[in-house]
Amino acid sequence: MTGTAHTTGTDLLVVGGGPAGCAAAVMAASVGMRSLLLEARPELCGRLRYVRSLENVLGGFASGPDLAASAAADVARAEGCRVELGARVVRLDVRGDRVVAVLESGASYTAAHAVVATGTGPLGPADTGWLHDPGGLAGAPLWEADPAAHEGRTVLVLGADRPLGTLLRAAPAARVRFLVAHPPADGYKTAEVRPDPRVELVSVRRVVLEGARRGVAARITTAAGDALRWTADAAYLNIGSAPVLLPGDLVPDSTGYCPPDRQHPRVHVAGDLRSARAQRIMTAMGSGGEAALRAYYALRGVPDRPE
Numbered sequence: 290m291t292g293t294a295h296t297t298g299t300d301l302l303v304v305g306g307g308p309a310g311c312a313a314a315v316m317a318a319s320v321g322m323r324s325l326l327l328e329a330r331p332e333l334c335g336r337l338r339y340v341r342s343l344e345n346v347l348g349g350f351a352s353g354p355d356l357a358a359s360a361a362a363d364v365a366r367a368e369g370c371r372v373e374l375g376a377r378v379v380r381l382d383v384r385g386d387r388v389v390a391v392l393e394s395g396a397s398y399t400a401a402h403a404v405v406a407t408g409t410g411p412l413g414p415a416d417t418g419w420l421h422d423p424g425g426l427a428g429a430p431l432w433e434a435d436p437a438a439h440e441g442r443t444v445l446v447l448g449a450d451r452p453l454g455t456l457l458r459a460a461p462a463a464r465v466r467f468l469v470a471h472p473p474a475d476g477y478k479t480a481e482v483r484p485d486p487r488v489e490l491v492s493v494r495r496v497v498l499e500g501a502r503r504g505v506a507a508r509i510t511t512a513a514g515d516a517l518r519w520t521a522d523a524a525y526l527n528i529g530s531a532p533v534l535l536p537g538d539l540v541p542d543s544t545g546y547c548p549p550d551r552q553h554p555r556v557h558v559a560g561d562l563r564s565a566r567a568q569r570i571m572t573a574m575g576s577g578g579e580a581a582l583r584a585y586y587a588l589r590g591v592p593d594r595p596e
Contacts, residue, residue: 298323299323299324299325299371299398299399299400300317300322300323300324300400300401300402300584300588301313301317301322301323301324301325301400301401301402301403301404301581301584302324302325302327302388302390302398302399302400302402302403302404303317303324303325303326303327303403303404303406303581304327304378304381304390304403304404304405304406304407304535305327305328305405305406305407305408305560305562306326306327306328306330306333306334306335306364306372306374306406307333307334307335307336307337307406307408307560307573308334308337308356308360308560308570308573308574308577309404309406309408309559309560309561309573309574309576309577309580310326310328310333310404310406310559310560310577311326311333311334311360311361311363311364311574311577312360312559312573312574312575312576312577312578312581313404313406313559313577313578313580313581314326314364314367314370314372314581315363315364315367315370315578316577316578316581316582317367317369317370317581317584317585318367318368318369318370319367320581320582320585321369322369322581322584322585322588323369323370324367324369324370324371324400324581325370325371325372325373325398325400326364326370326371326372326373327373327376327378327390327392327398328372328373328374328375328376329375329376329377329378330374330375331374331375332357332361332374333357333360333361333364333372333374334353334356334357334360334361335357336408336432337353337354337356337357337360337570338353338354338357339353339432339433340352340353340354340432340455340459340570341353341455341456341459341460342455342458342459343355343356343570344458345569345570345571346570346571347571352459356570376392376394377392377393378390378391378392378393378407378535379391379392379393379535379536380535380536380537381403381405381535381536381537381538381539381556382537382538383538383553383555383556384399386401386555387399387400387401387555388400388401388402388403388555388556390403391537401555401584401588402555402556402557402584402587402588403555403556403557403584404557404558404559404577404580404581404584405535405539405547405556405557405558405559405562406558406559406560406562406573406577406580407532407533407534407535407560407562408532408533408560408561408562408573409530409531409532409533409561409562409568410530410531410533411430411526411528411529411530412526412528412529412530412531413526413528414427414447414526414528416528416531417472417528419472419493419494419495419496420447420448420496420498420528421495421496421497421498422497422498423497423498424498424499424500426498426499426500426505426524427447427498427505427524427525427526428523428524428525428526429525429526430452430525430526430527431446431448431450431452431453431456431525431526431527432452432455432456433525434456434523434525436456436459436460436463436465437460437463439463439465439522439523440463440464440465441464441465442465442466442521442522442523443465443466443467443468443504443520443521443522444465444466444467444468444521444522444523444524444525445468445470445505445507445519445521445523445524445525446467446468446469446470446524446525446527447470447471447496447524447525447526447527447528448469448470448471448472448475448526448527448528448529449469449471449475449476449478449479449482449490449527450475450478450527450528450529450530451478452527453467453469453482453488453527454481454482457482457485457487457488463487464487465487466487466489467485467487467488467489468489468491468507468519468521469482469488469489469490469491469527470491470493470496470507470509470519471490471491471492471493472492472493472494473492473512476492491509491511491517492511492512492513493509493510493511493512494510494511494512494514495509495510496508496509496510498524501520503520503522504520504521504522504523504524505520505521505522505523505524506518506519506520506521507519507520507521507524530561531545532545532546532547532561532562533562534547538553538556539552539556539558540552540553544564544565546562546563546564546565547562547563548563548564549563549576549580554587555584555587557580557581557583557584558580559573559576559577559579559580560573560576560577561573563576
């Protein structure tokens with residue numbers, strides 16, 4: 290399969306199998322398009338399965354795993370949609386009237402149009418100017434944390450991004466102390482979690498992680514210039530995310546995101562990859578369906594703005 294280009298019977302490539310990509314595949318099937326969904330993970334909606342509480346989606350879904358299972362089932366029923374899991378796309382190019390997706394394996398697939406829904410990935414300490422973790426003690430992103438595993442313990446949270454509020458809502462009775470160190474720029478994000486008595490917030494200028502007799506320690510210089518030392522049983526990263534870009538013909542803006550109106554007419558961007566301002570499950574799914582419709586109308590020569 291390595292080095293082989295596959296072109297037969299596909300109108301639309303969908304790169305990314307999160308909520309936006311799944312919605313694109315289902316929409317494409319509903320209008321008779323033949324699609325191929327390429328997802329790097331071993332399952333669809335992999336990150337959604339860690340979201341323990343949902344409050345902003347239709348359909349009565351109370352948790353991410355429930356919605357993920359439903360989305361995967363909808364894709365499985367979508368006529369004309371093929372799915373390849375474990376298919377990591379490493380490059381996307383427009384070549385004439387075709388879009389080519391090159392996989393890590395060396396294989397490639399082509400279609401007339403592509404929906405790109407690669408979303409975002411978590412930032413690491415090296416992406417910040419304030420967090421220093423020479424021993425790699427910070428561990429996993431916060432959205433992977435299980436509060437039940439830390440019952441009665443102290444957790445150090447590095448950054449004040451939205452997953453903290455989601456975790457607190459999902460585990461209202463969990464007896465966990467959360468020590469949250471965040472840069473001043475994240476201060477506006479703390480309003481949601483500040484009233485929770487389990488949370489202690491500090492605005493920081495610098496944090497250095499080091500080993501401790503029990504868990505992890507943090508040497509902190511606060512935004513006011515004070516020195517603190519916190520110890521915790523575990524530490525998690527919660528410093529935000531960055532768009533997952535593909536080399537080739539995607540066009541990012543100055544922030545690294547890919548606005549739909551800047552892309553080649555055969556490349557349709559959906560989901561969190563579009564911008565940092567609308568990163569919600571509902572908006573991702575809607576944009577996935579819209580992106581597939583744009584490809585459908587383009588294939589039939591229907592202009593975006595009818596005259």
